[in-house]
Amino acid sequence: MTQVSDQARLEAGPRSTVAEPSAGRTSGAGLAAERVRWSVAGRLILDDVDVTAPPGAVTGLLGPNGTGKSTLLRLVAGVQRPDGGRVSLAGTASPDPVGAPGPSGAAREDLLAMPRRRRARTVAFVEQDAATELPVTVLDAVLLGRTPHRSLLAGPSEDDHTIARAALERVGALGLADREVTTLSGGERQRVHMARALAQAPRVLLLDEPTNHLDVAAQLATMRLVRELAREGVTVLAALHDLSLAAATCDHAVVLAPGASGHVVAAGPVEQVLVPEVIDPVYGVRTTVLRHPRTGRPVLTFEER
Amino acid sequence: MTDAPTASARTTRPSTSGAAGTLSRGRLLVWLGGTTAALLASVVVTVAIGPAGLTPSDVAHVVATRLGLGDLLGIGAPDTLADGIVWQLRMPRVLTAAAVGAGLAVCGVVMQSLTRNPLADPYLLGLSSGASFGAACVLVLGWTAVLPVAAFVGSTAALVTTLALASASGRGAGGLSPARTVLAGLAVSQLAAAATSFVIFWSAKGDQYREILSWLLGSVAGATWTSVAVTAGAVLVLGTLLASTGSVLDAFTFGDTSAAALGVPVARVRWGLLLVVALLTGALVSQSGAIGFVGLILPHAVRLLVGARHRALLPLSMLCGATFLMWADTLARTVFAPRELPVGIVTAAIGAPVFALLLWKGRARS
Ligand SMILES: Nc1ncnc2c1ncn2[C@@H]1O[C@H](COP(=O)(O)OP(=O)(O)O)[C@@H](O)[C@H]1O
Ligand SMILES: [Mg+2]
Numbered sequence: 270m271t272q273v274s275d276q277a278r279l280e281a282g283p284r285s286t287v288a289e290p291s292a293g294r295t296s297g298a299g300l301a302a303e304r305v306r307w308s309v310a311g312r313l314i315l316d317d318v319d320v321t322a323p324p325g326a327v328t329g330l331l332g333p334n335g336t337g338k339s340t341l342l343r344l345v346a347g348v349q350r351p352d353g354g355r356v357s358l359a360g361t362a363s364p365d366p367v368g369a370p371g372p373s374g375a376a377r378e379d380l381l382a383m384p385r386r387r388r389a390r391t392v393a394f395v396e397q398d399a400a401t402e403l404p405v406t407v408l409d410a411v412l413l414g415r416t417p418h419r420s421l422l423a424g425p426s427e428d429d430h431t432i433a434r435a436a437l438e439r440v441g442a443l444g445l446a447d448r449e450v451t452t453l454s455g456g457e458r459q460r461v462h463m464a465r466a467l468a469q470a471p472r473v474l475l476l477d478e479p480t481n482h483l484d485v486a487a488q489l490a491t492m493r494l495v496r497e498l499a500r501e502g503v504t505v506l507a508a509l510h511d512l513s514l515a516a517a518t519c520d521h522a523v524v525l526a527p528g529a530s531g532h533v534v535a536a537g538p539v540e541q542v543l544v545p546e547v548i549d550p551v552y553g554v555r556t557t558v559l560r561h562p563r564t565g566r567p568v569l570t571f572e573e574r
Numbered sequence: 575m576t577d578a579p580t581a582s583a584r585t586t587r588p589s590t591s592g593a594a595g596t597l598s599r600g601r602l603l604v605w606l607g608g609t610t611a612a613l614l615a616s617v618v619v620t621v622a623i624g625p626a627g628l629t630p631s632d633v634a635h636v637v638a639t640r641l642g643l644g645d646l647l648g649i650g651a652p653d654t655l656a657d658g659i660v661w662q663l664r665m666p667r668v669l670t671a672a673a674v675g676a677g678l679a680v681c682g683v684v685m686q687s688l689t690r691n692p693l694a695d696p697y698l699l700g701l702s703s704g705a706s707f708g709a710a711c712v713l714v715l716g717w718t719a720v721l722p723v724a725a726f727v728g729s730t731a732a733l734v735t736t737l738a739l740a741s742a743s744g745r746g747a748g749g750l751s752p753a754r755t756v757l758a759g760l761a762v763s764q765l766a767a768a769a770t771s772f773v774i775f776w777s778a779k780g781d782q783y784r785e786i787l788s789w790l791l792g793s794v795a796g797a798t799w800t801s802v803a804v805t806a807g808a809v810l811v812l813g814t815l816l817a818s819t820g821s822v823l824d825a826f827t828f829g830d831t832s833a834a835a836l837g838v839p840v841a842r843v844r845w846g847l848l849l850v851v852a853l854l855t856g857a858l859v860s861q862s863g864a865i866g867f868v869g870l871i872l873p874h875a876v877r878l879l880v881g882a883r884h885r886a887l888l889p890l891s892m893l894c895g896a897t898f899l900m901w902a903d904t905l906a907r908t909v910f911a912p913r914e915l916p917v918g919i920v921t922a923a924i925g926a927p928v929f930a931l932l933l934w935k936g937r938a939r940s
Pocket of ligand 2: 338
């Protein structure tokens with residue numbers, strides 16, 4: 270098991286320009302889940318898991334099916350409460366200067382203790398396969414993202430409409446605004462969910478297998494959007510099961526191991542984490558890492574053992 | 575009507591700030607104004623309909639005088655017979671029908687949303703079966719005076735049993751989920767229905783059977799001003815509360831997880847709204863019996879007209895439900911006059927084919 274050092278964890282990804290000074294034991298910036306534990310029906314699903322996601326970068330949450338990736342995202346999003354542990358966020362990416370962190374990381378905000386609505390203005394979560402049978406239009410679905418920003422007694426304002434349309438434009442789905450969500454293809458629906466998360470104007474974006482059911486072009490378009498958002502300062506944590514896609518698009522990676530309880534076997538920049546020594550025992554495969562001739566990024570191929 | 579925008583769906587609209595928002599808000603106001611006007615007109619017209627040969631203006635005359643506007647408008651005292659028919663007989667009945675219709679429709683919307691089940695209605699959690707059981711028990715005993723209380727207690731007991739069953743079966747596995755709630759309600763309904771049948775079979779004598787049956791089908795024939803006070807009071811307080819939860823219910827569009835991620839306290843909202851629905855339904859059922867199909871059909875019909883956003887759906891369903899039940903009850907007392915039908919037969923006779931039609935249209939649309 271390779272435990273990548275804290276320093277490696279903080280190193281800048283190949284395309285991002287994060288230059289945080291090391292802030293002691295845990296990472297000083299971005300999102301940090303520390304010693305998170307969750308069990309259900311007597312089964313320990315997450316056992317003291319530590320996951321960090323630096324700001325302005327895309328962190329891939331990897332691991333075989335059933336290792337607790339979705340569970341971890343739900344805990345960070347505040348949808349479920351962990352049995353123990355801490356989830357916190359440093360205020361670096363905020364345009365608000367009040368939250369600027371000192372070197373000691375004193376300005377970390379506890380996401381679990383935060384009031385729900387404020388947390389929903391801070392963290393957006395795109396779950397896997399969220400669906401509805403109701404005849405809602407795409408625009409109305411995206412406007413839901415404004416819910417934590419307005420009074421629950423008031424309807425969406427003109428500003429909310431402007432923001433929702435801008436979000437739709439950003440994901441290239443403005444033309445779908447008046448369509449009903451139930452009539453969309455899988456790829457179109459995924460874009461609408463991304464737009465809804467954007468309308469939330471979050472500092473942290475959690476994505477659960479955002480490229481599932483998408484064709485190659487749509488996968489790349491999704492990941493390009495995610496990278497752009499990260500460059501603008503959003504902290505992105507995305508559960509992915511496609512290791513090659515993660516290698517091509519993520520700055521950092523966290524690998525959860527299979528077994529009765531999920532725990533982290535490796536974390537750090539993708540070049541250091543997506544290596545045969547980490548992947549082979551976790552997935553039970555033989556991995557070869559090549560270099561992409563143009564991008565210089567790792568390309569993974571797999572064989573059975 | 576809802577199909578109109580699809581033609582322009584593919585063309586990119588210039589993003590002039592919130593044009594669609596203002597437009598739909600204006601449209602909503604038009605809908606609200608129109609349905610309110612229809613409701614008020616229906617009160618006057620349905621009260622006039624019947625054997626005494628009254629006209630809507632006779633009704634308006636009585637109402638204006640009773641409201642103390644007689645001197646202001648410079649009109650004389652109305653005919654005492656007309657006053658008696660309008661104010662003592664028909665008005666309480668029509669207003670009770672309106673309140674029950676409004677309450678059932680808004681409860682139906684909330685239940686369909688909370689359980690994410692298009693077949694849900696206010697009775698889903700065993701409320702009507704529980705109320706029927708309570709009512710049947712006191713009717714065979716001849717204690718008609720406590721009928722509303724027994725019905726209310728029966729519905730509350732059924733609800734408590736349902737929720738206890740649902741959360742016990744969900745302990746450690748996600749708690750009170752929509753599917754579990756629906757199944758528990760089904761079990762409790764069946765049990766209460768069996769108990770009701772047993773009570774009737776074992777001890778009903780003579781005319782009691784017809785009395786119980788009419789109660790089971792639902793009727794507002796015996797409505798008094800007390801019924802108006804109970805049902806309209808419940809609708810004004812609890813119904814208005816439910817109608818104001820549009821944004822919260824909208825947040826459930828993509829399910830519980832997505833609602834929670836939008837900052838909605840899912841469990842608290844679900845328990846709270848179920849409780850309000852139960853209290854309101856219990857109050858309505860205690861006065862009218864279990865009138866079927868209103869809480870199931872009205873939400874679907876209104877959704878077809880104005881879309882699924884709850885901020886429009888909730889108040890419009892209330893207004894349309896009120897008008898619908900007033901007219902259904904008018905049919906119930908006039909089609910076979912002088913014999914009366916329980917209004918539940920009329921709502922079922924209208925509701926079942928309409929529901930089939932909605933299903934058919936829904937299939938054609940998607
Ligand atoms: N509400 C729940 N009830 C029972 N088991 C659950 C629940 N949520 C997650 N699990 C279990 O936790 C494990 C991790 O699930 P999940 O987080 O979905 O994994 P992943 O997303 O990595 O595939 C699985 O074994 C799953 O069955
Ligand atoms: Mg998953």
